[in-house]
Amino acid sequence: MVKVSIFLNKAAELHNLDLQYPVPERPEGNHHYTFPLNADRLTDVEIDNWLLFLGAWRSYLNYQISRLDGEHSVLSEGYDLLLSSKVAVLEKESEKRLLKDSLKGQALAEDDQLQQLKIRTIELNGELKLLKGRLSLYDSQFETISRVITRRGQERFKI
Structure with a gap:
């Protein structure tokens, strides 16, 4: 039977693969705004500052999301595989037909x-939702600043 440690090792290998490339540092400066x-x-200078600030955080969050998403993918697939294997064994050993939810509960x-693996996938899922929400905020604000730049450029071109 496949072991949980295989998937934990695969997630660690992903981390090592990630370290083969330049890893961005958390953006410096104002963390409340x-x-x-x-x-x-x-002003034009303030707009530049906002673009740099939001662009840095967007890039950093995209990196963090991809890092966590890779780990989540490996561990989630591993959990599904292990749970299916465990449920199949329990089904085979059972004298009476049990519901899938009962078998999953018994397996866990x-x-x-397997419980720890499920807990970790739940944690990762929560972290991903939080970071994706924050990224959406930064994207919207970045787009707002970009529209101001476009509008100003059009106004300057008319003059």
Whole structure:
């Protein structure tokens, strides 16, 4: 039977693969900010600063999401495979037909490592949702600043 450690090792191998490339540092500077209510009033320098700030955080979050998504993918697939194997064994050993949910519950109750793997996939899923939500925020704000730049460029071209 396949062991949980195989998937944990595969996730670690992904981390090692990631380290073969330049790893971005967390952006420096202000980690709390107030986005301007009226971006049209920003100076060109302020707009540049916002683009740099939001661009740095967007890039960093994209990296973090891809890193966690890789780990989540390996561990989630591993969990599904191990659970299916465990359920098949329990089904075969059972004298009466059990519901799939009962078999899954029994499989988890009997295997601490499988429980830990499931908990880790749940944690990763939560972290991914949080980071994707934050990325969506930064994307929207970046697009707002970009629209201001486009509008200003069009106005300057008309003059």
